[in-house]
Amino acid sequence: MSYVDEILSRTTSCIGFIGHRGASKTWTAQFVLEMLAEKGWHPLIIDVKGEDETLHIPAKGFQVEMLKAEGLEPRGWKTVYYTFCFPLAMETIPAHFQLAPLSVKMLSFGHFRSLGGFLSPGEVRELYDAYLSAGGPEAKLADILVHLLSQNKKKPSSRIVSLLTSGFLSDWSVLEPERFLDIMERNEFTVLSNAYFAPSARDLGRFxxxxxxxxxMSHLTQTIETSRIIVHFRELREVAPRVGAIGSQWHLEKRIEDFITFLRQTKTALSRVSFEAQSIRLVPKVLLENTQVLFIHPINLKEEAQRKEVEKYFNVPDRIIHVITPMTDIVPGKWVFLTKNGDAELLTSPPPRSWRIPEPENEEEAREIRALYHRLIPRRTLDEELRKARAEYEKWMSKKIEEERETGRYKIKGKVEERPPSPETLIYREIPKHLGVFVMAVYKAIQGDGAEKRTFLRDDLSEMLFNLFKDMFPEENGGEIKKKVRDLMAKENLCPSDVLQKIFWNRKPVLQLKIMGFRFWKDPTSGKLGFDVDCNAFRKHMEHHGKAWSSVLGRVKAEYMGK
Structure with missing residues (x-):
């Protein structure tokens, strides 16, 4: 594909990939983006399907064989992954994804109508009024909440308050244009996904x-930037909010038209769009007019309606029609390559050099892929973020707001009403000894190494517990410390095998540790127990609850000394 590489390097217009499901358009688009990334472009992938979780992992399996046949080597890419922070409607996400809020300053007057797919018209007006009263673009999140709660005549919508206290909005965000562009330029790929939103909140992700x-795009048109940005849409249908009686297709076309118009107006930045769609009929006219290069699958081109639509923008030579006429099945990776300049070629694309999760062809292959996926892409639940959102919601709903007569402004009256401790707080007050010392031993073991993930076997736990308990006897020498630690573990029933067995065979602590970033497993051949730790998630948890866990050590020492 060297000549294709040359053409793609020259053009700065849009690139399209059209193909039915199973045509491997995502694989081919990824291969093209990887070629351009090596030439200094920075792709921002708008992932609406949850397929872009593995760009940092080199290709595996049959991908490697296909790449070697093309003289290419697998490689992972320096990638940063983001999804929007809305734990109220999310379950699990890949552990390497970062939750990012929108900042209030990113909102403008026109954005609120797009919330109609998630909020009712009355709720949209209620939120818009609070936003304006709080200062509009200059508002702070707390100001919006204060004005929302100041309407004494009626209780504010619980759904709006939940949205504002969930972490979805903030006064600061890495997604603000200047910061986001800087992040993109420091990485080879950037993934922005809304795929982890529940169907009930998918329109909020589109918003x-x-x-x-x-x-x-507004930032690129107003400032002097030298960025080389490619914005790639994995599925055009999922980009625009679905609001109003006009329908989602109108909103999609309007959104793409605005986007392309913005790109034309950028000053020094080289910005371009690439996109995927299952049919040429799903691509807005303004986008096709600005598409310089098109990859379309032969089966799509064989359909008369699609071919007529393609021929409005690209010349399809008779020799291409003659070659694709006998084709009857979708052949993955087979493409008709067309350009506005008249180039036309039938080609076969190699797979991407990063690992893409293949579609299994049988049950055994599905099991193998599933095991590999779970090992390479550990996931984490958002229970901790959900607890914070609940606490923040209760905090604001308990506040009383009153108007100052002199200034006409609103302020919080008195102190926040105290609420009883949540069930999560009570759990930490009654941590079992074996669970507490296990958590603290692992926490001590990962300190200072900077690792993102660690794997431990049952045999490792003996040394980890010794390193934890020896700090209880600072005045003793080496031999005495070993004796004291062995005695403590025996009397308190905290030997490594006892600790791990109590955790492994009890569902409650396993679920609690899973939230913290742990994953337990049993080797099918040796029967040995072991566990993996997502160090970043675990450290984040300990930042908030470390005191509760470390208090267990004081309890253990006090009980041992009293015996």
Missing amino acids: ALSVVLDNL
């Missing part, structure tokens, strides 16, 4: 994508 893209 967030719309806000980020509007801000990004």
Whole structure:
């Protein structure tokens, strides 16, 4: 594909990939983006399907064989992954994804109508009024909440308060254009995904994508940037909010039209769009007019309606029609390559050099892929973020707001009403000894190494517990310390095998540790127990609850000394 590489390097217009499901358009698009990334472009992938989780991992399996046949080597890419922070409607996400809020300053007056797919019209007006009263673009999140709660005549919508206290909005965000561009330039790929939103909140994810893209393009038109940005849409249908009686297709076309118009107006930045769609009929006219290069699958081109639509923008030579006429099945990776300059070629694309999760062909292959996926892409639940959102919601709902007569402004009256401790707080007050010392031993073991993930076997736990308990006897020498530690573990029933067995065979601590970033497993051949730790998630948890866990050590020492 060297000549294709040359053409793609020259053009700065849009690139399209059109193919039915199973045509491997995502694989081919990824291969093209990787070629351009090596030439200094910075792709921002708008992932709406949850397929872009593995760009940092080199290709595996049959991908490697296919790459070697093309003289290429597998490689992972320096990638940063983001999804929007809305734990109220999310379950699990890949552990390497970062939750990012939108900042209030990213909102503009026109964005609120796009919330109609998630909030009712009355709720949109209620939120918009609070936003304006708090200062509009200059508002702070707390100001919006204060004005929302100041309406004494009626209780504010619980859904709006939940949205504002969930972490979805903030006064600061890495997604603000200047910061986001800097992040993109420091990485080879950037993934922005709304795929982890529940169906009931998917329109909120589309709204967030719309806000980020509007801000990004507006920034590029107003400042002097030298960025080389490619914004790649994995699925065009999922980009625009679905609001109003006009329908989602109108909103999609309007969103793409605005986006392309913005790109034309950028000053020194080289910005371009690439996109995937299952049919040429799903691509807005303004986008096709600005598409310089098109990869379309032969089966799509064989359909008369699609071919007529393609021929409005690209010349399809008779020799291409003659070659694709006998084709009856979808052949993955087979493409008709067309350009506005008249180039046309039938080609076969190699797979991407990063690992892409293949579709299994049988049950055994599905099991193998599933095991590999779970090992390479550990996931984490958002229980901790959900607890914070609940606490923040209760905190604001318990506040009383009153108006100052002199200034006409609103302020919080008195102290926040105290609420009883949540069930999560009570759990930490009654931590079992074996669970507490296990957590503290692992926490001590990962300190200072900077690792993102660690794997431990049952045999490792003996040394980890010794290193934890020896600090209880600072005045003793080496031999005495070993004796004291062995005695403590025996009397308190904290030997390594006892600790791990009590945790492994009890569902409650396993679930609690899973939230913290742990994953337990049993080797099928040796029967030995072991566990993996997502160090970043674990450290983050300990930042908030470390005192509760470390208090267990004081309890253990006090009980041992009293015996």
